[in-house]
Amino acid sequence: MPKNFKTTPGSVTAPQGFLASGVFCDIKRLGTGKGSNKGRKRDLALIVSEVPATVAGMFTTNQVCAAPVKVCAERVKKGVAQAIVVNSGNANACTGEQGLRDARAMTALVAKQFSLREEHVLVGSTGRIGVAMPMLNVKAGILEASALLGHGPEHAAEAAEAIMTSDTRAKQIAVEIKLGGRTARVGGICKGAGMIQPGMSATGQRPPPLPLHATMLCFVTTDAAIKPAPLRTALQEATALSFNRITVDGDMSTNDTVLVLANGLAGNTPIASTSGRDFAALQEALNYVLLELAKMIVRDGEGVSRFVTVRVNGARSPQHADIAARAVANSALVKTSWCGGDPNWGRIIDALGYSAAEVVESKVDIAYSPPGSHKLLYSLKRGRPVSTSFAALCKIAALPEFDLHINLNLGKGSAVIYAADLTEDYVDFNKGDVNDPSSLGG
Amino acid sequence: MPKNFKTTPGSVTAPQGFLASGVFCDIKRLGTGKGSNKGRKRDLALIVSEVPATVAGMFTTNQVCAAPVKVCAERVKKGVAQAIVVNSGNANACTGEQGLRDARAMTALVAKQFSLREEHVLVGSTGRIGVAMPMLNVKAGILEASALLGHGPEHAAEAAEAIMTSDTRAKQIAVEIKLGGRTARVGGICKGAGMIQPGMSATGQRPPPLPLHATMLCFVTTDAAIKPAPLRTALQEATALSFNRITVDGDMSTNDTVLVLANGLAGNTPIASTSGRDFAALQEALNYVLLELAKMIVRDGEGVSRFVTVRVNGARSPQHADIAARAVANSALVKTSWCGGDPNWGRIIDALGYSAAEVVESKVDIAYSPPGSHKLLYSLKRGRPVSTSFAALCKIAALPEFDLHINLNLGKGSAVIYAADLTEDYVDFNKGDVNDPSSLGG
Numbered sequence: 001m002p003k004n005f006k007t008t009p010g011s012v013t014a015p016q017g018f019l020a021s022g023v024f025c026d027i028k029r030l031g032t033g034k035g036s037n038k039g040r041k042r043d044l045a046l047i048v049s050e051v052p053a054t055v056a057g058m059f060t061t062n063q064v065c066a067a068p069v070k071v072c073a074e075r076v077k078k079g080v081a082q083a084i085v086v087n088s089g090n091a092n093a094c095t096g097e098q099g100l101r102d103a104r105a106m107t108a109l110v111a112k113q114f115s116l117r118e119e120h121v122l123v124g125s126t127g128r129i130g131v132a133m134p135m136l137n138v139k140a141g142i143l144e145a146s147a148l149l150g151h152g153p154e155h156a157a158e159a160a161e162a163i164m165t166s167d168t169r170a171k172q173i174a175v176e177i178k179l180g181g182r183t184a185r186v187g188g189i190c191k192g193a194g195m196i197q198p199g200m201s202a203t204g205q206r207p208p209p210l211p212l213h214a215t216m217l218c219f220v221t222t223d224a225a226i227k228p229a230p231l232r233t234a235l236q237e238a239t240a241l242s243f244n245r246i247t248v249d250g251d252m253s254t255n256d257t258v259l260v261l262a263n264g265l266a267g268n269t270p271i272a273s274t275s276g277r278d279f280a281a282l283q284e285a286l287n288y289v290l291l292e293l294a295k296m297i298v299r300d301g302e303g304v305s306r307f308v309t310v311r312v313n314g315a316r317s318p319q320h321a322d323i324a325a326r327a328v329a330n331s332a333l334v335k336t337s338w339c340g341g342d343p344n345w346g347r348i349i350d351a352l353g354y355s356a357a358e359v360v361e362s363k364v365d366i367a368y369s370p371p372g373s374h375k376l377l378y379s380l381k382r383g384r385p386v387s388t389s390f391a392a393l394c395k396i397a398a399l400p401e402f403d404l405h406i407n408l409n410l411g412k413g414s415a416v417i418y419a420a421d422l423t424e425d426y427v428d429f430n431k432g433d434v435n436d437p438s439s440l441g442g
Numbered sequence: 443m444p445k446n447f448k449t450t451p452g453s454v455t456a457p458q459g460f461l462a463s464g465v466f467c468d469i470k471r472l473g474t475g476k477g478s479n480k481g482r483k484r485d486l487a488l489i490v491s492e493v494p495a496t497v498a499g500m501f502t503t504n505q506v507c508a509a510p511v512k513v514c515a516e517r518v519k520k521g522v523a524q525a526i527v528v529n530s531g532n533a534n535a536c537t538g539e540q541g542l543r544d545a546r547a548m549t550a551l552v553a554k555q556f557s558l559r560e561e562h563v564l565v566g567s568t569g570r571i572g573v574a575m576p577m578l579n580v581k582a583g584i585l586e587a588s589a590l591l592g593h594g595p596e597h598a599a600e601a602a603e604a605i606m607t608s609d610t611r612a613k614q615i616a617v618e619i620k621l622g623g624r625t626a627r628v629g630g631i632c633k634g635a636g637m638i639q640p641g642m643s644a645t646g647q648r649p650p651p652l653p654l655h656a657t658m659l660c661f662v663t664t665d666a667a668i669k670p671a672p673l674r675t676a677l678q679e680a681t682a683l684s685f686n687r688i689t690v691d692g693d694m695s696t697n698d699t700v701l702v703l704a705n706g707l708a709g710n711t712p713i714a715s716t717s718g719r720d721f722a723a724l725q726e727a728l729n730y731v732l733l734e735l736a737k738m739i740v741r742d743g744e745g746v747s748r749f750v751t752v753r754v755n756g757a758r759s760p761q762h763a764d765i766a767a768r769a770v771a772n773s774a775l776v777k778t779s780w781c782g783g784d785p786n787w788g789r790i791i792d793a794l795g796y797s798a799a800e801v802v803e804s805k806v807d808i809a810y811s812p813p814g815s816h817k818l819l820y821s822l823k824r825g826r827p828v829s830t831s832f833a834a835l836c837k838i839a840a841l842p843e844f845d846l847h848i849n850l851n852l853g854k855g856s857a858v859i860y861a862a863d864l865t866e867d868y869v870d871f872n873k874g875d876v877n878d879p880s881s882l883g884g
Contacts, residue, residue: 064795064803094791094803096826129788130827195775195792249774251789252796332691332774332864333637333872340873346571347693349536350637353506354694361506361536384538385572422774423873424866430775431782431865 004177005285010153011160011172014187015223016265017050019149022162025141027089027127029134042162044141047219048083048114048149053263054228055081055122056235058243060256061201066093067103068123069257075119076259079228084219084259085110085145086124087138088165088191091215093254094130102133109139113146124257126165126191126215159189163217166193166429171296177285179224179278184266186285190218192297194430197247197330215253216243216297220289224282225264226271233274234283235260242290246418248301249426250330260286298418303426306338307401308419309371315413320357324408325417327355335422343368343393345380348406358410365407368396376405446619447727452595453602453614456629457665458707459492461591464604467583469531469569471576484604486583488552489661490525490591494562495705496670497523498677500685502698503643509534509541510565511699513549517561518701521670524559526661526701527552527584528566529575530607530633533657535696536572544575551581555588566699568607568633568657601631605659608635608871613738619727621666621720626708628727632660634739636872639689639772657695658685658739662731666724667706668713675716676725677702684732688860690743691868692772702728740860741843745868748780749843750861751813757855762799766850767859769797777864785810785835787822790848800852807849810838818847 013020022042057076059069075081085106092099107121125133149155160170174187195215226234239258264270271278299307310329315321328334331351337344345366352359362383367376378386379393396402455462464484499518501511517523527548534541549563567575591597602612616629637657668676681700706712713720741749752771757763770776773793779786787808794801804825809818820828821835838844 062792062795063801064791064806091788094788094822094825094827096804129792130822195789251773251775251792254792254795331693332868333693336869336872339869342873346536347637349506350504350571350693350696353504353696359505362538364506380536380572383536385536422869424869426774427778427781427864427866427869430778431784 004281005175008174008176008185010174011156011187011189012047012219012221013151013153013156014174015185015221017223017263018047018221019151020045020047020155020159021145021148021150022158023141023144023148025137025144027087027134027137029137041164042158043087043089044138044145045086045159045162046083046110046145046149047159047221049261049263051263051265052080052082052120053261054079054226054231056228056232056260058201058235058239058258060253062252062254064094064254066091066125066255067095067099068092068125069255070100071103071107072122072257072259075122078119080120081122081261082116082120083110083114084122084124085142086163086217086219088163089127090125090131090133091127091129091255092125092133095132098132102135105135106138106142109142122259124217126163126217126255129254156189163189163191165191166302167191167300169300171293173289173292175285175289177281179266179268179281182266182268184222184224184268186220186222186289188218188220188289188293190216190293190297192216192248192301194249194302195251195253197250197252215255218243218258218290218293220260222260222262223264223266224262224271225266225268226262226282230271230274230279231260231262234286237283238286238290241287242294245416246294246298247326247329248298248304248420295418298420301420302429303423304420305423306421308338309403310417310419311403312406312408313414314407314409314411316358316411317413318415319413321413321415324352324355324357324359324406325415327351328406329417329419332422338421339423341394341398343379343397349380352406359408360410363409365409367405368393369403369405370396370399371401371403373403446723447617450616450618450627452616453598453629453631454489454661454663455593455595455598456616457627457663459665459705460489460663461593462487462489462597462601463587463590463592464600465583465586465590467579467586469529469576469579471579483606484600485529485531486580486587487528487601487604488525488587488591489601489663490556491703491705493705493707494522494524495703496521496668496673498670498674498702500643500677500681500700502695504694504696506536506696508567508697509537509545510567511697512542513545514564514699514701517564520561522562523564523703524562525552525556526564526566528605528659528661529580530605531569532567532573532575533569533571533697534567534575537574540574544577547577548580548584551584564701566659568605568659568697571696598631605631605633607633607657608744609633609742611742613735615731615734617727617731619723621708621710621723624708624710626664626666626710628662628664628731630660630662630731630735632658632735632739634658634690634743636691636744637693637695639692639694657697659697660685660700660732660735662702664702664704665706665708666704666713667708667710668704668724672713672716672721673702673704676728679725680728680732683729684736687858688736688740689768689771690740690746690862737860740862743862744871745865746862747865748863750780751845752848752859752861753845754848754850755856756849756851756853758800758853759855760857763855763857766794766797766799766801766848767857769793770848771859771861774864780863781865783836783840785821785839791822794848801850802852805851807851809847810835811845811847812838812841813843813845815845
C-alpha cells in the first residue's frame with residue numbers, strides 16, 4: 001500500500017457526484033416465479049455521473065469481440081461520457097447486427113431517462129455467448145435501476161453484485177488522494193471468475209508482441225479533473241500492470257473491458273499532461289485500484305484454491321520474461337501441482353524450456369517465498385536441485401498464497417504474472433450442465 | 443486403414459531379426475520387499491537387431507532436454523544403430539554431466555553384452571525429472587533384460603509395458619507391406635499419458651513457426667532395407683502427421699523421442715531415395731503406424747474421457763490453421779466443455795478469436811460429426827448460430843470420440859489436431875501427492 005493515499009469505504013460512489021444501482025431483471029430468463037428466490041441475483045447495474053466526465057477505456061484484443069465492446073471502443077474516442085449500463089447473464093457476443101442494435105438501444109434508454117446524449121452512455125455485458133439479449137427484461141431493468149440510483153456505498157455494492165457471473169463475491173475498492181490540496185477519490189468495481197487472461201488495448205487493436213488470451217469487466221470512477229489524453233495514458237499503464245498481468249485459465253474473453261470516468265468535481269486544477277505531481281498521484285492511485293481489483297479476480301477465479309505470483313527476472317528482454325512467466329502460469333501440469341501444494345521445479349523448468357523465451361537449463365534459478373517476501377528458498381540453482389529442506393519448501397507451497405521466483409540469468413528482462421492453480425472444482429464447474437445452457441460462459 | 447497393407451500381430455519383434463524384452467529393476471526405488479507386488483511394473487526395455495540397422499530419430503525441441511535425448515540426437519546422425527535401451531521411472535532430465543555419463547553408461551553396458559559398438563546403442567528415459575539415475579538398479583536391469591531377449595510377440599509386449607509411466611495400457615501395432623515382391627513389416631511401441639504436446643524435429647532444433655509444446659516415447663522397427671537419408675525424410679513426415687499433431691495437456695516434455703531402426707532383413711532392394719513405389723509404400727506404412735500409436739496416446743492420456751479430432755479448414759495459411767486448431771485444442775474452457783459432452787461453440791469461437799491466427803467472426807463455420815464422418819451437423823454458420831436441433835448436437839458431443847470441424851473461410855490452409863478433454867481425473871492425478879515425489883512427471 002503506497003504512502004500517498006489511504007483506502008476509503010465504498011467504491012464507485014465514493015468520488016463526488018457519482019450514483020449507482022443494481023437490480024434483478026432476469027436476464028438469464030430463469031422465469032423465477034413469485035415467491036421463488038432461485039437465481040434472483042442482481043443482473044443489471046447502472047453508474048451515472050451528475051456531470052459529463054472525461055472517459056478512457058481498454059478493451060479485449062480478441063478478434064471475436066462483443067457488441068458492447070464495439071460500441072464503447074468507438075464512443076470513448078471522443079473522451080466524454082456520463083453513464084455506464086452493465087448487465088450480467090448475457091455477453092451480447094456473436095449476436096451480429098441485432099447485438100449492436102441491442103447494445104445501442106440499452107444506451108439510448110439510459111440516455112432518455114437522464115436526458116443525456118446517447119453517445120455519452122457506455123455499455124458492458126458478460127455472460128452467455130451467442131444468445132440474443134432479452135431486451136424486454138433489460139429495458140425493465142434499466143427503468144428500475146434508473147429509479148433506484150443512489151450515492152450511498154450500498155448502491156455501489158448493489159452495482160458490484162449485479163455485474164458478477166461465476167464470481168463468489170463482489171469486488172470493490174476506493175482510495176483517497178490529494179491533488180493540489182484538494183481531496184479526490186478513485187473507486188472501482190470489477191468481476192472475473194473464468195475466461196481470464198486479458199490482453200487489452202485502448203483500441204481493441206492487438207499490440208504485436210503480446211501473447212494473448214477473461215471476461216473481466218472493471219468500472220472505475222474518480223472526481224479528479226483530468227483531460228482525456230493523460231487519462232488514457234494513465235489507464236493504459238494501470239491496465240498493463242494489473243489486468244493484463246493476470247491469468248486464471250489462459251482464455252481471453254470476447255468482452256474484457258475497463259472504463260474510467262473522471263468527472264472533475266474534486267475541483268483540482270485539471271490535469272492536462274502526464275508530467276507533474278498531480279498526474280503522478282492519480283496514476284499511483286489508479287495503479288493501486290486496478291491491481292487490487294485484478295488480484296481479487298484471480299483469488300476468486302473459478303475453482304481457485306491458491307494464488308501464485310510468478311516473478312521472472314534475468315530474461316533476455318521484458319518480452320521474453322512475459323512469455324516465460326505466462327508459459328509457467330498457464331501450464332496445466334504446473335497449475336495442478338500448485339493445487340496439490342507441491343513445490344515442483346521439474347514441471348516449471350519444462351514449461352520454461354518449451355516457451356518461446358530463451359532459456360538455458362544450466363542458468364535457471366527457481367525459488368519460493370511467502371507473498372511479498374524477499375527471503376527466497378531455492379529449489380533449483382543454476383539448473384541443479386538445491387538440497388534445501390523439502391519440508392520447508394512444502395510449507396511455502398501449502399500457503400494459500402506464495403511467490404514463485406524464476407531467474408533466467410540471461411539479461412535484465414523481468415515480468416510478473418498473477419496466477420492461480422487448476423483444481424477439480426474448475427473442471428467440475430466448467431464442464432457445465434448440458435441441460436442448463438445458461439451455465440456456458442462468455 | 444489403407445488398402446496396400448494389412449495389420450499383423452505383435453509390434454517391434456514382428457519384423458525379422460528384432461528381439462525385445464522388458465524387466466522390473468525398481469528404478470523408482472520403491473524398495474518392494476520379497477513377496478510384495480507393489481509397483482512391480484516392468485521399467486526397463488531392450489530392443490536389439492541381429493544386424494546393424496539404418497536409424498533415424500526425432501527429438502523434443504524443448505530447450506531443456508534430457509541426457510538421453512542429447513546422446514541419441516548426436517548418435518543418430520551417423521545413420522547406423524543396433525539396439526535401444528529404455529527405462530521408465532526416471533527421465534534423466536536436469537541431471538547435468540552425471541546424467542550424460544549415466545546415459546552413456548547404459549549404452550556401454552548394452553554394447554558390452556552383445557559386442558556392439560557403443561555408438562550403435564541408443565537410449566530413452568521417461569519419468570521423474572531432476573533425480574540421478576539409480577545406476578545399480580539400471581545395470582542389474584540391463585543384464586536381466588539382455589538375458590531375457592526374445593523374438594516372440596510376448597517379448598515385444600513386455601517391452602511395451604516397461605516403457606509405460608502413467609499409461610493405463612501398453613501401446614503396440616505392426617503392419618505388413620510388400621516391397622518389390624518381398625514381405626516387409628513395420629512394428630512400433632509407444633508411451634504417453636501426460637506432458638503431451640510434442641513438437642519434435644530431427645535435430646532438436648526448433649523450426650521457427652511451430653507453436654510448441656509430451657513425454658512421449660516411440661520405438662519403431664522394420665526389416666525393410668532403406669538408406670539413412672530417405673528413412674530420415676520418411677520419419678520426419680510421419681512424425682509431422684502424427685505425434686506433432688496431438689495434444690493432451692499442451693505441455694511439451696524434455697524427453698520426447700521417436701526412433702526407427704530398419705535392419706534390411708526383408709531382403710528388398712535397398713530404398714535409396716524418396717522417389718519410387720517402395721519408398722511410397724514404406725512411407726504409407728510408417729504414417730499409419732505412427733498415427734495409430736499417436737492416437738492411442740491421446741485416448742489413454744491422463745484422465746482423458748473423450749477424444750476429439752479438431753479439423754480446421756479455410757485458414758489463411760497452413761500455419762494459421764495449425765495455430766487456430768491448437769488454440770481450440772488447448773483451451774481450458776473448450777476442454778472442460780468436452781468433458782461435459784457439451785457441443786459448445788461460444789468457447790470455441792472465443793479461442794479462435796484470441797489465437798494468433800486470422801479470424802473473422804462473420805465467416806466462421808463450426809460443425810460436429812461422428813469420427814471420420816462427412817455428415818456435418820452445424821452449430822455455427824458464418825458466425826451465426828444454426829437452429830439445428832440442440833439434442834442432435836448433444837448426441838454427437840456425448841460420443842467418446844467425435845470430430846470438430848472449423849472452417850475459417852478465409853483461405854486454403856488446413857490442419858488437424860488430435861485432442862482430449864480436461865477432466866477432474868486429470869487434475870486429481872497431477873496434483874499428485876507431495877509425500878510421494880515419484881508421482882512427479884517428466
